[in-house]
Amino acid sequence: MENVIIPQTQHLNRIYARLFAARPQSMAIIGDRQMGKSTLLSQIADSEVFRNYKPENLNPLFFRYNIQATGSDWQKLLHQVCSDLASATGSELMSQDYYHELQELIKQHQDKHNFYLLFDDFELLTQNPQVPLEFYSFLRSLANSYMIAYITSSRASLQTLCVSRDICESPFFNIFTNLELKGFSAAETAELAARMAPQADAEKCQSVCAGLPGLTIKWLSQSAHDLQEFVAAESQYLQDLLEQFDPDTRQVLHSAAQGKAIPQPHRFIEETLRRKGYLTPSGKIASAALELHLQSAEPKETKGLFKRLFKK
Numbered sequence: 001m002e003n004v005i006i007p008q009t010q011h012l013n014r015i016y017a018r019l020f021a022a023r024p025q026s027m028a029i030i031g032d033r034q035m036g037k038s039t040l041l042s043q044i045a046d047s048e049v050f051r052n053y054k055p056e057n058l059n060p061l062f063f064r065y066n067i068q069a070t071g072s073d074w075q076k077l078l079h080q081v082c083s084d085l086a087s088a089t090g091s092e093l094m095s096q097d098y099y100h101e102l103q104e105l106i107k108q109h110q111d112k113h114n115f116y117l118l119f120d121d122f123e124l125l126t127q128n129p130q131v132p133l134e135f136y137s138f139l140r141s142l143a144n145s146y147m148i149a150y151i152t153s154s155r156a157s158l159q160t161l162c163v164s165r166d167i168c169e170s171p172f173f174n175i176f177t178n179l180e181l182k183g184f185s186a187a188e189t190a191e192l193a194a195r196m197a198p199q200a201d202a203e204k205c206q207s208v209c210a211g212l213p214g215l216t217i218k219w220l221s222q223s224a225h226d227l228q229e230f231v232a233a234e235s236q237y238l239q240d241l242l243e244q245f246d247p248d249t250r251q252v253l254h255s256a257a258q259g260k261a262i263p264q265p266h267r268f269i270e271e272t273l274r275r276k277g278y279l280t281p282s283g284k285i286a287s288a289a290l291e292l293h294l295q296s297a298e299p300k301e302t303k304g305l306f307k308r309l310f311k312k
Contacts, residue, residue: 011179015044015151016053018177020060024114024149028122028158031181032276033244034214037153038066040181041118044151061088064118072124074131078102081117089113099138106146115148122152123161131163136172143175152176155244183211183277183286196220210277210286215241219289231292238293253278257285257294 018025031037043049045062054060063084070077078098085105086093089112093101106115125131142148154161157178162168184192189211190202197220208227209215218234219225231238242250252262252269256279262270273279277286285291 011040011181012043012049012053014179016050019044019116019149019151020054020058020114024116024143024147025177026143026150026175027152028176028178029151029153029181030156030178031153032155033241034212035181035183036213037181038120039213041120041151041153045116045118058114059112060114060116061085062116062118063088065120067119067121067124072128072131074125074128074135077125078135085109085115103142103146106142106148110147113147115146116151117148118151120153122158123154123156126154126158126162126167129163131167133166133170136167136170140170140172140175150176180276182275183209184213184216185211189216192216193220200225208288210288210290212241212277212287212290215287215289227288227292231289231296234289235293235297238290239297241290242294242297249273253285253290254294254297256283257291 015027018027029037029040041064045064050060050062063081065077065080067077070080075098082093082098082101082105085091085102089105089109091105091108094104095101119125125135139150143150152158158176159168159173184206186203186206189206189209193200193202193205196217200220204225205216205219208230209219214237215234218237219230222230222233224230242253245253248266249269249272252266252273255262256270256273262283270279270283274281274283278290280286285294
């Protein structure tokens with residue numbers, strides 16, 4: 001998806017307003033699988049993009065890291081950040097004390113630059129028991145003292161994805177403003193269709209995909225636009241999309257596709273799915289492709305309260 005320039009103007013306006021404020025502010029980008037989180041991080045760090053938003057006298061340096069690629073090794077990550085900052089500023093690393101080196105690099109060059117560290121899949125760090133609390137305390141102290149901000153991506157709020165209570169309660173997480181990514185609006189789908197596939201019916205695309213970014217791009221990338229053929233061809237993708245959810249959420253989606261009422265104890269799941277755009281305000285599956293896949297796929301065995309409620 002990263003090779004496709006997707007509509008993100010509204011998000012970029014909000015993000016850069018905070019990043020390029022008199023005091024840089026950190027942001028946490030939250031979204032389900034294939035919602036465009038990595039793509040948005042790429043756009044944020046793209047000089048062709050941010051030069052349209054930055055103040056004339058600001059010289060920002062962006063550094064992006066895929067935590068999955070580093071194996072959630074916090075020491076390896078710090079070493080890479082130090083190396084990248086040293087290279088970008090024409091400096092040399094003087095020791096293997098990466099806490100000290102990183103602080104000194106930022107301190108020496110903050111009169112010339114604002115620094116922005118972008119971390120994709122940041123929850124891989126917060127869920128890694130090998131990452132010490134001092135790592136987060138150090139990052140927080142940098143943000144308090146210097147012109148530096150962080151942009152993270154994760155599937156949920158970082159404070160819900162911590163390995164321990166001590167990590168969860170770290171003041172580090174208080175510096176973030178959350179931005180939840182949802183599906184494209186009808187206007188954004190039309191904008192993307194005009195660029196990717198001018199011959200495509202943008203309204204049909206929105207009906208089939210409900211603005212889900214990954215699914216929308218797949219629909220616009222194909223030559224034929226038959227719903228059943230599309231669902232058959234992308235069945236594994238659609239199933240992977242469902243597998244990101246816990247069993248109760250998958251059961252709510254299956255029930256909505258079958259037109260069944262949702263038991264009262266799980267109405268909060270239904271409300272969450274409405275907010276995210278998977279369900280319409282009336283509780284139906286918003287995406288025709290996802291609905292057809294759900295109707296043809298058997299839900300996996302679900303244990304617990306939800307199953308007992310549905311058997312009544």
